[in-house]
Amino acid sequence: MPITAYSQHFEKELDAEQLLALMNARSTPPAAYSLEQLPDQWREWIKQDVRCPSCGAPGAQIVNGATARASSTVMRQPHFRFVAQDGGDAHHRFCDFHHWDEHAPHSDSLVNFGSARSRETRLVRMLVCKAIERRLFSQADIRAMRQWFFDTKSQNRYVVAATEQALEYRWRLRCHTHHFGLEFHPSHAAMPGFDWDEAALSEFSRVYKPVLDRFNYVRPPTAAHTRARALAKHFGEEVFDTSVLEPFYKQTLNLCTFFATHTPELGYSRHAAMMFRWEGASTVLLAFCALLLHVSAWDIQVAIAKLGQLLASPPPADDTLGNVIGLNPFHDYLAWQLVKEASQLAVEQPDDLDYEAQLRTLKAEMQSDYDAWKQRQ
Numbered sequence: 604m605p606i607t608a609y610s611q612h613f614e615k616e617l618d619a620e621q622l623l624a625l626m627n628a629r630s631t632p633p634a635a636y637s638l639e640q641l642p643d644q645w646r647e648w649i650k651q652d653v654r655c656p657s658c659g660a661p662g663a664q665i666v667n668g669a670t671a672r673a674s675s676t677v678m679r680q681p682h683f684r685f686v687a688q689d690g691g692d693a694h695h696r697f698c699d700f701h702h703w704d705e706h707a708p709h710s711d712s713l714v715n716f717g718s719a720r721s722r723e724t725r726l727v728r729m730l731v732c733k734a735i736e737r738r739l740f741s742q743a744d745i746r747a748m749r750q751w752f753f754d755t756k757s758q759n760r761y762v763v764a765a766t767e768q769a770l771e772y773r774w775r776l777r778c779h780t781h782h783f784g785l786e787f788h789p790s791h792a793a794m795p796g797f798d799w800d801e802a803a804l805s806e807f808s809r810v811y812k813p814v815l816d817r818f819n820y821v822r823p824p825t826a827a828h829t830r831a832r833a834l835a836k837h838f839g840e841e842v843f844d845t846s847v848l849e850p851f852y853k854q855t856l857n858l859c860t861f862f863a864t865h866t867p868e869l870g871y872s873r874h875a876a877m878m879f880r881w882e883g884a885s886t887v888l889l890a891f892c893a894l895l896l897h898v899s900a901w902d903i904q905v906a907i908a909k910l911g912q913l914l915a916s917p918p919p920a921d922d923t924l925g926n927v928i929g930l931n932p933f934h935d936y937l938a939w940q941l942v943k944e945a946s947q948l949a950v951e952q953p954d955d956l957d958y959e960a961q962l963r964t965l966k967a968e969m970q971s972d973y974d975a976w977k978q979r980q
């Protein structure tokens with residue numbers, strides 16, 4: 604359910620309201636249809652003209668936004684759905700939006716205008732229009748970036764081997780980021796308030812350091828784990844290997860952090876901006892910052908110079924020039940990363956994935972070391 608899609612006729616990626624504004628303005632005589640009362644003929648034209656921003660599939664339908672009745676808060680903004688001739692999902696099997704409705708009704712790619720983050724959406728939309736107006740990037744660049752991400756991912760694939768147990772094991776490893784791996788000595792337990800459970804966790808961090816070192820560069824949020832469990836139903840199937848995007852993801856998060864830290868209008872605290880590198884940034888920021896980097900050959904200094912230029916320039920004359928916010932190029936990145944890592948674990952140590960048992964064994968060994976040590980005292 605992308606928020607924006609590519610109009611072949613207008614040669615632009617647009618959100619539903621921008622598309623309608625252009626259609627109304629260009630029709631003779633000019634029309635004033637709203638999204639709720641689109642004539643069938645217009646719906647048919649949209650179906651033929653508008654393409655998925657990720658895989659290029661045809662068959663676009665506009666799904667209207669929703670408003671909460673009591674507060675008249677906008678709960679969901681209008682978006683596009685792509686339907687095949689047979690009524691099924693029109694997206695390419697490897698498209699980010701494949702089976703979207705079914706699996707991710709509240710996914711990170713839909714921006715909620717009812718939330719406090721809506722000012723971020725509006726600011727980014729304005730910056731995109733400014734950038735197009737000032738020729739910092741074009742609609743063709745937006746298309747090219749989409750294609751680049753799609754091609755890069757589809758050239759790198761692997762077969763999902765992540766079992767439920769492997770995913771759980773990988774998830775439990777995240778708790779070990781804060782331990783520094785002090786080696787246990789039985790004398791530690793002579794402390795009157797000694798905490799065996801904490802000590803066992805710390806010892807785990809030391810003993811399993813080689814495994815942890817491979818995986819602990821991020822501390823994924825719970826939502827990524829929940830999503831990873833849903834994605835793992837692709838067990839045995841070939842999927843995109845998003846780990847090929849890692850350097851680009853990290854660079855994009857760096858730019859998101861810089862942008863949020865130095866742009867109070869976005870409404871992030873300094874701490875919240877710092878957390879991006881662990882938990883990921885919003886869809887809107889990721890999409891915009893990835894585009895700025897893409898047109899700067901992924902050089903962050905060049906991208907920051909462009910960002911400064913955009914923020915300091917006057918508002919755009921035309922706010923229907925484009926909208927990049929509909930698709931996060933790092934869609935489900937953290938969840939897919941967990942699936943990939945759990946797949947590796949399931950292949951490399953299939954009989955060694957019982958986290959609780961490993962912890963229990965360690966604790967029992969430590970306690971018996973302590974008993975032996977005590978008798979020698």
Ligand SMILES: [Zn+2]
Pocket residue numbers: 655656657658659660693694695698699700701
């Ligand atoms: Zn698609």
